[in-house]
Amino acid sequence: MSGADNVRYKVAEAARLAGVSASTLRLWESQGLVVPERSATGHRQYSEADLARLKRISWFRTERGLNPAAIREALDAESAANDDNGSATSIENNADLQVGRKLRNLRHAAGKTLEQVAGEIGIAASVLSTLERTSQGVSVAVLHNLAEYFGTTVSSLSGEVEPRARALVRAGEWRNWPRTTPGVTVQLLAEGKNQMDCHRFVLAPGASSEGAYRHEGEEFVYVLSGRVEFVLDGDQFYDLHPGDSLYFESRRRHAWSNRHDGETVLLWINTPPTF
Numbered sequence: 020m021s022g023a024d025n026v027r028y029k030v031a032e033a034a035r036l037a038g039v040s041a042s043t044l045r046l047w048e049s050q051g052l053v054v055p056e057r058s059a060t061g062h063r064q065y066s067e068a069d070l071a072r073l074k075r076i077s078w079f080r081t082e083r084g085l086n087p088a089a090i091r092e093a094l095d096a097e098s099a100a101n102d103d104n105g106s107a108t109s110i111e112n113n114a115d116l117q118v119g120r121k122l123r124n125l126r127h128a129a130g131k132t133l134e135q136v137a138g139e140i141g142i143a144a145s146v147l148s149t150l151e152r153t154s155q156g157v158s159v160a161v162l163h164n165l166a167e168y169f170g171t172t173v174s175s176l177s178g179e180v181e182p183r184a185r186a187l188v189r190a191g192e193w194r195n196w197p198r199t200t201p202g203v204t205v206q207l208l209a210e211g212k213n214q215m216d217c218h219r220f221v222l223a224p225g226a227s228s229e230g231a232y233r234h235e236g237e238e239f240v241y242v243l244s245g246r247v248e249f250v251l252d253g254d255q256f257y258d259l260h261p262g263d264s265l266y267f268e269s270r271r272r273h274a275w276s277n278r279h280d281g282e283t284v285l286l287w288i289n290t291p292p293t294f
Contacts, residue, residue, distance in 0.1 A: 052072075125171070142161055177197055
């Protein structure tokens with residue numbers, strides 16, 4: 020059995036990596052959607068396979084709006100299809116893991132160890148290891164710092180190798196970035212080698228950048244719903260409500276957080292595409 024097969028997550032860590040609460044995991048277990056192993060002391064233990072299943076459950080629930088019965092049916096259908104196709108994996112699962120794979124490849128190409136990169140970024144090596152394996156578990160600020168460290172952008176890490184050009188994107192047909200940060204969903208409003216990054220950010224209650232970051236360019240944020248706070252240069256605070264907008268130079272250190280007790284939805288444009 021490989022080292023990855025031996026990895027077990029406690030309920031709190033599994034919930035964080037799946038982008039949901041621990042109580043949600045217990046609810047899914049009561050609904051028969053996932054059945055984790057138990058330790059000798061009775062504590063839940065989630066394997067890598069369980070974690071992948073949790074991400075699919077979350078995806079079916081948030082992106083497709085399926086109820087528990089429909090999610091079970093969809094998971095069973097995927098399992099049957101994978102059995103028929105050997106090691107075949109759904110497109111969404113592959114996409115969910117691409118950020119970690121790209122970061123690992125960049126690290127190997129640079130001849131760096133986990134400890135070296137993590138130390139220079141200012142995070143624990145275990146956090147970077149989890150990110151490389153699962154594409155989960157870091158803030159937007161940390162992900163940006165890693166992208167900058169390797170001379171790339173968050174958009175490049177999260178997008179396809181060859182971006183597909185789409186002139187028209189219908190409402191609800193947005194392609195999602197892999198969800199590396201719990202509570203933060205990024206949807207592409209335009210695709211291709213453009214001069215702008217055009218995104219729709221959906222922030223869960225309490226979601227934030229968890230730190231400030233900066234890069235080249237300029238950006239424009241428009242609040243579609245909810246409430247968001249931006250902090251520029253550490254001392255300029257902007258409390259934005261629906262209909263409010265903010266334009267600033269990206270080289271200014273910026274941080275943000277959802278100040279609403281529900282979802283906050285933003286239209287966010289960067290130019291050039293340096294995020």
